[in-house]
């Protein structure tokens with residue numbers, strides 16, 4: 001198997017849906033990173049069969065809240081001194097600003113493009129968000 | 141300078157106010173109605189701007205009459221949709237500009253959620269006078285005030301709502317506001333095609349899990365045990381064909397005959413304008429209160445303006 005050194009300090013994004021690792025890599029702006037980053041694709045997984053992973057050395061302060069929207073099943077492992085010190089299951093964020101866009105043509109955001117897009121989670125099981133302005137529901 | 145100012149209170153959504161605030165506002169409206177002379181100068185020196193991106197003479201007049209009776213002045217932006225908006229000015233900039241000249245702003249806009257966007261930028265209190273199919277909270281406040289005035293209470297009531305329950309925004313707001321009071325039993329009278337949407341039912345259940353409702357397409361039957369009947373218009377454009385429209389429209393028209401079985405102390409309300417859904421012969425029935433409801437609407441808006449501006453008679 002492909003061998004990537006374990007990191008001493010940083011973040012490991014685990015259990016990424018196979019095939020979506022690259023788009024998450026892009027979303028996090030890791031292309032511009034000046035620290036070591038490893039993107040692993042189609043890693044064998046006992047839980048998922050296959051999975052993607054991202055290992056980021058040194059950075060501990062990435063904003064990962066929006067990551068839950070892209071893939072709510074991701075596990076975030078915080079590593080210090082070569083050990084996992086904290087494990088976070090992402091899940092869907094309660095509030096999303098900026099990423100989603102309302103599809104209701106009668107919504108004010110369709111007429112005023114500068115309006116800050118804001119959504120709040122209304123149904124976790126159905127992955128449904130409601131537009132702050134018009135209340136229209138949208139599936140994440 | 142601006143950063144030191146507290147954020148103003150707005151009235152954008154019918155649920156922005158708690159039931160206590162609703163009660164306080166309604167009682168304030170009654171105080172004003174009982175002694176209007178005491179309130180005639182409380183807004184002296186204050187300016188209201190009415191910014192209507194779609195025409196609604198009735199609503200605008202109601203706000204302007206309210207402000208004038210409080211001794212304030214009103215500036216009306218003539219047709220902002222064809223003046224500033226046509227030059228490409230966004231709503232946010234229009235609101236910031238208008239707030240610089242006024243103490244309170246009344247906004248009506250055809251897009252859903254416009255008032256929520258405007259409230260993000262408003263530095264003075266903003267009142268939503270209708271934004272698309274979404275909200276018309278001062279109508280809801282008027283409706284609650286009417287029920288309190290004629291029934292003496294806002295709880296333990298059977299409230300029948302008749303007509304277009306699918307698209308009617310005043311109905312949705314009123315149902316949600318009523319759901320916040322205890323002991324409300326709803327009777328939802330509409331054609332099957334225009335029933336209350338599932339999403340609104342969910343919201344109502346979330347507000348009050350104990351609320352009960354009964355759906356029927358029979359106006360006379362539904363009316364029998366109601367304390368309040370709220371009539372709304374059924375619009376032609378909601379139907380695919382003319383026959384369906386005509387057939388259904390006539391089943392949901394209130395006539396003196398259909399009121400025979402109703403309670404003697406029923407009140408019949410309507411947000412107006414009425415088209416054909418209430419027969420003119422009903423107007424003389426003492427149970428018809430829709431024109432009084434319109435007058436109450438002005439006192440309610442006076443109460444709202446004084447509340448948001450924090451002014452009282454000395």
Ligand SMILES: [Zn+2]
Nearest residue numbers: 102107131134
């Ligand atoms: Zn929207």
